[in-house]
Amino acid sequence: MTARRPIRALPALLLAGLLALSGCAAEPQPAPPPEDAPPTEAVTAPTRVVAGVDDLGPGFNPHLRSDQSPVTTAIATMTLPSVFRPDAQGNLQLDRTIATDAKVTSQEPFTVSYELNVEAGWSSGAPIAAEDFVYLAQQMRSQPNTINAAGYREIADVRSRAAGKAVDVVFDRPYPHWKELFSGLLPAHLLKDAPGGWTAPFANGVPASGGPFRVMQVDRLRGEVLLARNDPYWDTPAVVDEIILRRTPAETLPTALESQGIDLALPDAGPEVARAVQAMASSPRPPTVQRAPRPDVEQLVLRTEDGPLADPRVREGIASTLDRAAIRQRVNPEAVPVDSFGAAPSDPGYVASAPDGAPARPDPATAAAAFTEAGYVRGDDGRWALGGRPLNVVVGAGAERTEDVEIAQVVAEQLRAGGIGATVIAPAAPDLLTSPSVAPTAPTSSATPEPGSGPAPADGGDPPEAPATTPPPATPTPTPAPGSSPTSSATPSTSPSSTPGGDGPVAVDVLVTSRPVVGAIGPRLVSDYGCPPSDLPDDLPGSSCFRALQPVLEQLLTGPADPGTIAEAERVLWTQLPALPLYQAQGLVISDPRTDAATRVTPGPLGTGPMTGAETWSEPAGSGESTETSAPGS
Structure with a gap:
């Protein structure tokens, strides 16, 4: 029996016959691309705003005195959730992206109840919840080197309701300043059981974000902090893709602004910056300079x-x-x-x-x-x-902290001139503010070392004063001071801990x-x-x-x-x-007309600084470029 051709082959045979009869007059058609080949498309460079800063600072925990800096304030403003935030006049207003309600619900005992936004969450996927309130209150009550801890020490208990999305904070007595608390909440689920969780994770970043941006990279060698739009953010997303905080020395400010290497600068006011601003006064885009006190x-x-x-x-x-x-x-x-x-x-x-x-x-x-x-x-x-x-x-x-070291050296000069022996030491700031005695590390004579680069070398600066070569006589007890x-x-x-010189702690x-x-x-x-x-x-x-x-x-x-x-x-x-x-100290906000049009940058409230509202900024004209390239993998 002769095998029968499958029915599905007939259309192909008929098509071949028709092409032969037509003489194949049509131009040959290119073969279609393989189905798995990536398409060629225009890749747009990320939109960004670059802000010049004096330096990055030692760390980024906004609750630590040793980490205080304009960069820490900027990062906290853009990444960490706060129940209340200051408005343009500095008055605290409820941030409804974090809490839908916060009010005093009892006088005996004095209790403040918070209803948290059910959508609010950390970039890690965990919800912003009662445990974050508990963690911050505990740390502020028990850790040294903290900022404005007195209010947290008035808290008797922090209670969770509604699966952690409601919080009752009970105080020992009525506390009128309760709205100032629970600013800069931290991700308790990542920190509470981590060794050194209160300090170590903030040396080079922020573990998780609860705001419109998140810290993607801290490059201390280049002096840059890269913040990117926080994609899991539940509220209105940031307009620009990236915010970069870049270390920019005062002498390079004119070049950096005119070449659009940075879009604005946030330095401390000083003679070098004043000279840089004066040099830009006659440029085609003279700078806008706004002055603001540091907090x-x-x-x-x-x-x-x-x-x-x-x-x-x-x-x-x-x-x-x-x-x-x-x-x-x-x-x-x-x-x-x-x-x-x-x-x-x-x-x-x-x-x-x-x-x-x-x-x-x-x-x-x-x-x-x-x-x-x-x-x-x-x-x-x-x-x-x-x-x-x-x-x-x-x-x-x-x-x-370069400025602190400079102050210490001037103070020591004045004391010596007044007949008082003075030794200057410059250990790491966290050690200095948390330990009763520290290693007598002499200040370095060069630029301030960045955290993680080791302690300041013992050479350079003023050497510790040598102790007396003969044993001093017994110290008499002076008459107690009245009052x-x-x-x-x-x-x-x-x-020994109070004796200058030697290798022991002082x-x-x-x-x-x-x-x-x-x-x-x-x-x-x-x-x-x-x-x-x-x-x-x-x-x-x-x-x-x-x-x-x-x-x-x-x-x-x-x-x-x-x-x-x-x-x-x-x-x-x-x-x-x-x-x-x-x-x-006085800070400056230096910008130009193109940056002003895109950001409307201001010094901001004292507590949150110039990066307040950065999620609404757009990229200044001329800062971004689009290039047509093949998509990755092509």
């Missing part, structure tokens, strides 16, 4: 718990030896002087609280009287000594650091000058405890900002001198 005040914290500065008369002598105006002029001449412990020039209605005769410029007569009353004698060599033992102090600043704190000893410590007597000036005055004063909680050591750097001051501070924490109460607190602080305020 912190530079200060010198004086060690009150032990060592030579435990005696308030010695603190007075030290303060009367220093020239605060000269320090500011040497280090940051564009800054605004500060003469208050709580308020800052950026506060509405700021008035200096320094009384007549408060330390401002060197007053040798006052210094001599204070040291003499404390039992010190000035020798023929001009050095102050107690029982033959020279007065030596250690001045410390974080190695990663001195009962919790502090007036006797200078003779332990305690810092004069600490150069900053204090935040965002939020209500009461929580600021209590956070900076109140007695530390019982679960924290009382000898941490920057801690002070004046029992007579505590009732005044308590009134400011839980009551209204009564001017008379604030004045009383300031009076005691100027008498006891746990710190010496210096100045408030």
